[in-house]
Amino acid sequence: MRLKLIGAALLLGLAGCQGASSNPEAGLIDGNKGGDWTGYGNTYGEQHFSPLDQVKAENVGNLGLAWSYDLPAGNPMSGPIAVNGVLYTATGYSVVRAFDAPTGKLLWELDLKGAENAGLKLREGWGIRGLAWWNGKVIVGVQDGRLVAIDGKSGKQVWSAMTVGKDDWRFITSAPRVFDGKVIIGHGGADSSATRGYVTTYDAETGKKLWRFYMVPGKPGTKDGEVYDPIMEEAAKTWTGDWWKHGGGGTAWNTFTYDKETDTILIGTGNGAPWNQRVRSPGGGDNLFLCSIVALDAKTGKHKWHYQFNPGETWDYNAAMDMQLADLVIDGKPRKVVMEAPKNGYFYVIDRTSGKLISAEPYVPVTWATGIDLATGRPKEVPQARYANGSDFTLAPGPNGSHTWLPSAFSPRTNLMYMPIAQMSWSYNDRGIDPKTWKFSGYNEVQTAVNVADKVVSGSRLAAIDPVTHKEKWSVSTPGAWNGGVLATGGNLVFQGDSAGHFSAYDAQDGKKLWSFDAKVPVLAPPISYSANGKQYVTVITGVGTSAGILSSKVAMRVNYRTQARRVLTFVLDGKAVLPATPAPEFTYQADPTFKPDPASAARGAKPFVRCFVCHAAPGISAGSAPEFAASSVPQSAETFRQIVKGGMLKANGMPQFDELSDQDVEDLRQYIRTETRKVYLAQPAAKGK
């Protein structure tokens, strides 16, 4: 028995090594090889599926913790990779770590000092979401815009390339993807500044820049991009006015999928900058290539085809969400498809050889359209959806739901898509916004040129959807407004975490909950599964970061940024490790005895507070991406507060520097925070009358 085990382990180890040395693509092409998890979504097709089946419905009840590792503060919502028995994580802004997968022993750690160097780019401090692997190298994008390759063995930097302008607002938040010896990266920034989206590819061995493709056209008459594509002139015909002054948007901030058979790289593009089309492109137009899948020739970066989900987008319905490739039988014919559920509430199945729409059906209540015309591929929009003439429109889904960047998983065993779904609606209008004069202010608040309000959250669920029939085979409701990224496995299991701290395994066929682990903090990052020494492991990183903390003010679980650990958790059959003690999310709200109300100052401070909300949320919410103001004594000290906010004292820890604020602005902010904190303090039952 023992011998057999060692033999099996040896064999597996060998298979893994051979794969890595002879063909660096083996795991990316076929997830069945080697038992590694080689890219963000495992393979080129990004299915978030592992064929491993040692852990299965019959024994998942015995799944236990193999080891855990406490991470320091900073964004933990990131997908790891595992190659040849080594687990790699990228968290914060970004710190890369390598662990011996079976034991959890830290092999090396490299801090790329992303927060320190990010400047303005830190203000949407989403941090890193994952990493890529190529031929012995781990590749990560850093918040400050660097793309860095690291030797997987030694942890030493191999090359670094700056992918964005030093002082622009572009920042990296996605996992890079490798394809055919190249690595591709995009950027974010279109919600806060006049940003024109692009993607760039680099030689994965050397970091040499290969080609760049802009996602929206620039100023007419100007040609840019290392490989200029005449398709940009076609795209420009779908824009009106002086759109380039607003950047246009279309940032590819999250997702790329590679079709090896046709050597095509697919890019999911983001929303318009700003959201409101009347400001960006006042005469209308489709505004290519916003909210689209754009297919480029992987060698040259030349446009092959595109499919636009939301022509003339005006809602932040961005389509930078996970895209899975699959081979399906539809109407009796084998079809090569790419599938995506962008934010707009429809789930699309598209022929990936031509870009032609095959089917699209809603999976949540939708108010902006009555359907998608399969002949033209265009949505049948409800006229009121564009909130024209000062009218209000209740938009469902809102831009935080229905499905955003936490990835779905597709199982080629069940042919089902397992999707994390949030149900929310928002109210939109643009009263008081003058399209002629509106422009980005140059500060970090999310600037949309839309008044959005009355966010209504109606819950979240994990659903198994058949992409051929669009029938929902099963669904389970999950706590809170958001739930985690998904993993499907060959053991007929689906793994997902939730906002209330459970990490669970479901039967892939019927959704029955088979196993659950109390992680004590929200589990939202995508899990992975891989084998090492002949055993199957499941790893997930716990804790809250990015915008997930504030995306819903109705969080299922409050999180104390200072005391509740973010962790790497690794599970194995019969694992016996015990989670270290985790304090409950308790808060001591500040009494603030020296506080003197100054309503005028507090009212002024409410405006710049928009720049803080994105990470800290309102006092009393405690969403977990930054400290809770109502429980902090810092706002009581003018000097400490000023040094942190204006002086950049905590920059290295992810607290951006706001040096453009005047001393008076800082004081007004402090007054606003103390005023709101006072309300939270007084609302506690014990504090009544104080």
Ligand code: HEC
């Ligand atoms: C990109 C996310 C982000 C934004 C935006 C942001 N903060 Fe922070 N802030 C942080 C993080 C992370 C920390 C914790 C740093 C640490 O660990 O020391 C922090 C810490 C602080 C602290 C210290 C709290 C304590 O108890 O130690 C203050 C005060 C503060 N921020 C004020 C502000 C104000 C005011 C704004 C808006 C002008 C703002 N922050 C915007 C992320 C952010």
